[in-house]
Amino acid sequence: MQTVSMAGQARLLEMTYQRLHTSIMVLPLVALALTLFYQLQHDARWMWGWFGFYVVFAATSHRLRRVFRQDQGRRDAADLMRRWRPRLELCALIHGAGTTAPVVIAAGHASYDFALLLLVTNAAILAGNATHQTPVLSVFMRFFMTGWNASLLVQPWLFPQHWYFILPLSLLHTFTMYRHSHTAHRFFVHQVWLEERGQQLSAQYREARDAAEAALAEKNRFLSTAAHDLRQPVHAMGLLTEAIALRNRDTALAAPLSDLRLNLQSVQLMFNSLLDLSKIESGQVAVRPEPLLLRPFFNELEIQFLAEARSRGLRLRLHMPPAGAAVQADAALLRQSLSNLVHNALRYTPQGGVLIGARRRQGHWRIEVWDTGLGVALEDRARIYQPFYRPQHAWHINREGHGLGLAVVARCVDLMGAQHGLQSRLGTGSCFWLQLPAAAPGPCPASPRSQPARPLQGRCLILDDDPHVLGAWSALLSSWGLQVCLASDARQAFAHVDAGQAIDVVLCDQRLRSGESGFDVLLALLARCPQARGAMVSGEFDAPALRRAEDEGYLVLKKPVDVADLQALLSRWLAAPVDAAAAVEVPQP
Incomplete structure (x- = not known):
């Protein structure tokens, strides 16, 4: 009993009471059959008294069973054990004495047939209870001691001519039932322990699963929040590296620049894979x-x-x-x-x-x-x-x-x-x-890469709050022959437009330190420059403004921007004049 919790002990007590109650409720029928058989040969007044006792005892047990069930719902396990274990031990004690009573009544004058029937009946009752009444062993042991063991003392009077070979067999049965009761008790305790252990493991699994899901959600939230800051320097490095490679005329730097490009591609792939995996796992x-x-x-x-x-x-x-x-x-x-x-x-x-x-x-x-x-x-x-x-x-x-x-x-x-x-x-x-x-x-x-690069002419307005990124944009686009206007907020962007500069392409970062929405600024700039094309640039992958931009047909470039994709896109946009209607609705390539 010490290997299971108090709730487990209460479960064992309930199992014991269920068997004890069943045994008590069946005994009036057994008592009636034995009394009628005994009455055929002897005066059965005491036997009828024994039958009446069991009728009252069964009715009392039925009422106690209802009270026990009520207490199960309103008392904790420890209180239930303190209140009901002594009661069940007393009921088992009385029940055992009750099964011994007919042996005492019949001793000395019962026929051999009746005595043998009585012995077999008690042995069967003992065997049944030794299996199912043992979850709480102390309850069964009280039934065992006052029942079968007490009847052993009367066997010489019950079988005056045959006790010398019946008693050894009865003692052997006693030893067997004693061992069997302890084995059954360990079985029941182990079963309850397994149930509790299974519940503990299930609870641990649920806790571990919830913790893992919470950690995954936290990781995804972190990546979603930090994606912009993580991608910014990689984005700037990619643009600067391409600009340096295009302007380089020193053959000795060609190999290092090629290695730098490959390493940047590896970093970009790592970022993209990590963020793509987080996006997939978060169901976005x-x-x-x-x-x-x-x-x-x-x-x-x-x-x-x-x-x-x-x-x-x-x-x-x-x-x-x-x-x-x-x-x-x-x-x-x-x-x-x-x-x-x-x-x-x-x-x-x-x-x-x-x-x-x-x-x-x-x-x-x-x-x-x-x-x-x-x-x-x-x-x-x-x-x-x-x-x-x-x-x-x-x-x-x-x-x-x-x-x-x-x-x-x-x-x-x-x-x-x-x-x-x-x-x-x-x-x-x-x-x-x-x-x-x-x-x-x-x-x-459509694949931007599959389109041949064309000479670029035009003016691009770049809106980003990071000066290093703005510098990288300027270096790359200038190396492609484009004129570049740089702005860190909406005010500076509109200043370029108000100055009368003809803007052909607007590339706008979503997250700005000024708190402005990049997409709202992009819409306002395109409204002021109807001949221009525009796209969002962002390192985030789940911003509501970006989803809105994509839903409305605007292109969203993910940082770090692929240089080849960017060049192909600008080549297509700047290859020929566009009308005002096509300038606002920017289809994705």
């Missing part, structure tokens, strides 16, 4: 499945990764799908998944190359990314899609990764309701694949 991604042609995505991958593959000394090959091959998927999630898979393959392939292909499989298209890299060990495959996990041998080849790319792939694929998997042989290479439902040919997704 809206999935918009539609029919998508596969070939444009393959073209994007070639443009995006061909230079990186060559810089690593690798071959990038694409096995183009048929012209009409299309899948039902979300364009952004599919693009993110494929980009992460190819980037991951290049990163962990020391030599050889990467092959991207697609094949039709029973109403689905399976997109496969093959590499001749490290491969994935069998024991790592179950964990490789977990965030921040990298196989140990991967660190010896490439230390740039953070174990986020494949985690983002798995989340994106799950959101689209598609399938993903891998085939690999350690030391030989891997094949990571996505399987999506086939669809009728849909629209070709």
